[in-house]
Amino acid sequence: MPTLRLAKTLWGVPEADDPDLWDELFARIKAEGFDGVEAITLTWRTDRDRFVSLLKKHGLQLICQIHTSGGDLDPATGYVYCSSNKLHDHLASFVKLTAEAKALGAVLINSHSGHDSWGSGDKAVAFFKHALLVEAQLGVPVVHETHRQRLLYSPYTAAELLSKPELAALKVNADLSHWCCVCEKVFDAADPRDDWWPATLRLVAEHCEFVHARVGHAEGPQVSDPSAPEFAAEVSAHASWWRTIWAAQAARHPSDDAAVWAEPEHGPPPYLQTLPFSQQPVADLWEVNARMAQRVRTEHAAAMREAAASTAAPPAPPPSGPDFIAGGDAGRWGMSSYMGPKDGYVFREQGPRGAGYYREGTAAARAGSDAPAGPEPAKPAPSVGRDGSLLRAAMDENPDVADKLASMMGGAVPPVAPPAGEDEAAAAASAEKLRAVDEEGVAVGARLAAQQREGAVEFACASASAPGGDLSLLERCVGKMNLGSASGGGGAAEVAKMVFSAGAEQLSLVTHVPESKRRGVDAAAWTRAVLAAIGGKVMCSAPQPAPLGGGSIVLAAVSADGGEHEPDADMALGLAAAARFLEEDTPA
Known part of the structure; x- marks a missing residue:
């Protein structure tokens, strides 16, 4: 199984701003069992030579966090995070910042990439394609963070991009707390609205090479203190997602010599809540991340035990569908075990999709009981995207995909209706432009x-x-x-x-x-x-x-x-x- 390496974020660490305090700071970080630090441009540019030499002195590796079209300091407004929505600005910035990170000896580059206004369209694909070329020439792995304002800001957009064959080599940093905030919910595979989530999580896991272990909630990217009992459900959900990712990493990197990175990344105010008027933080940030580091170690060890067991005896394909909640090892499939059972479900040890909770009134719920079996619920049709773009793209890439979809749907592929109103006009204008x-x-x-x-x-x-x-x-x-x-x-x-x-x-x-x-x-x-x-x-x-x-x-x-x-x-x-x-x- 691969080895877990923990990084300590310097975000929100006051000593990181003062080069005179780096020696003592890095010694403390090393003593607490961290293998490296993650830093942004402002930190290392303060004194590059001292920064690099002190990291080397204390045996800490460097992860550089870069922000395309950002990274500079404006005297009037402070740190510039994202100054443009233009493709060429972000590409030029990416080339410059990755070269700077390599010169520092970074073992990994974590990029906040592109602009969310590009969606999953041509600009987004063009950026990632060029980023992959730059990464190959650079010789340093680059991960792209699932961060708000950026290309992977949403699970829906990210799933479309990560599914594209030309982006198969793309690596991501999974900070899934942002998606909870964007979607205003903690994803629940047992909820019919979230039946897409296990597949999306597995897709992220296939591309993930770095985990930012921060716990988000429905109304924000960070709970005040993950140790508080009122956040037990959110912590359990995130932990199950991380285990899914680590299991996928173990499958890709089976050697004991391989290393995978994770980082407790609870941040300072305004991510960390404060009291009104006094602005005092409600928790000690260093202690929060220290406790989260221990949780990460524990969860990763559990994921490796599960991965080793599954290697010896491969499990059946994961069950799916809105009428089923997995029992027992639900976390193995990216589902949160704490979320079942729910009202309206009954438990069956020998149901058609294995042991688990089945929605009352369905044939699956009646299986194994004395109740007569009714017709099996209809299989949901595959999603083709609101405007049919995914279906059309699939047909263009693979001429026989229509036959495959027809077989899955039990008939001919239905025609895709164009969006109505303004979207219809926009689609027509776009088609005319391409012509x-x-x-x-x-x-x-x-x-x-x-x-x-x-x-x-x-x-x-x-x-x-x-x-x-x-x-x-x-x-x-x-x-x-x-x-x-x-x-x-x-x-x-x-x-x-x-x-x-x-x-x-x-x-x-x-x-x-x-x-x-x-x-x-x-x-x-x-x-x-x-x-x-x-x-x-x-x-x-x-x-x-x-x-x-x-x-x-x-x-x-x-x-x-x-x-x-x-x-x-x-x-x-x-x-x-x-x-x-x-x-x-x-x-x-």
Whole structure:
């Protein structure tokens, strides 16, 4: 079984703000059995060299917590947590902050990533895809926290993102207290409204490499003191969720040499409640986290015993459905054992889904009794999302998924009705936008391909208006340029190209250099030369494999600033710089 490593958060620890007190502080943290600390930028930037050397002196490892589009100190307002909702700002910040964390020797980077307004759409996926590329180049594991204001702020959005095949390698830091606050409830698998929760928890567990052990409640992200008896239900629920996560980690990391991180993370006011007028905290934060550390050790040990037992004798698949509450080892399935039984349920030792509590009046509840069995309750249809987007995406990714869904539903897949009212208009506008992007991509690609056949072009600079400066749409547009003509694309995959798109907020550019042209032009060098000529606030991704034509593709953006940098003018500079680079650096 993997080894548990405990981190001590420096959030809310007054001594963390004073480098003169670090030596004594780190000695105390080590003496209490912690293996490392988690710190934000303000802490280590106070005195980097002393911070690193004292951690090394006391044998403590470092987890860096970063906040994309944040991390700086504003003299007027204090710490800047999140200053932008723009994709390029968050990507540029992520690259900068992760590099800074690696230079400090961090063993793990915990990122508060992106902006909640992106939902689970193209911007969110684009951010995480680029984050995975950066992480691979960095060589330091990066987890993305389930935190309010950020991309994984909600269990529903997080489940959609974590289900995407292109994000299979994404790692998360599970701070599930935030989700209790966002949804105003502690999730209960025995409640018919929460029958989605076990599957979502298992999905989180598959991606989780770090646990923030803080207990939330329906009206906030932190109970005042987890030792208080009035919070026993919330503590028990969270503990069962952590055990599910740790069991999944044990399955992924069976070696005794593997280590998994957890951290008691109850925080200072305003997370910690205070008395009115005096503002005195209602509990001692250090003691709260010390007690929670012991609870984490105990729960993790229990999870490892359960995991070892299940390895020796694998359990049956977990039961599910709103008519059933698991008995006995309910916590193994991510359900809170303290939540059953409830009124309206009867216990059956040999029910159709195993021992447990079954809703009265159902065939499952009557099984094993003298009552005649009635028809089995209908199997609920799989969820397809309010606007059908998940179903449509699944069909696009896997052509035979419709047949599979039809089999599950016992008939044909029902047509997905478009949202009504304003949502319907928005969906129509979005579809029209995508059609315009695709049509322009095909047209530009066809032109470039024709010029290449005529021997007039091998390297090209072009612009696209339909994406409107949206980087993810421009990437889609270039994909259409490269797609073969037989598949409805422009057929320009063998043309090395830099394509620009100007919008109100930014200038975006996508550079694609196919494998056949890589000896002539390096995509990253070409992009850097253009960005240097434009100047301003820029974002540039690392080169990534191009899906069509081979070679590499680089994404970049230049932010409008309301002054010197206006996207249309920047595009003119960029087109000139791109052509100049080709004239100077491309072999004849």
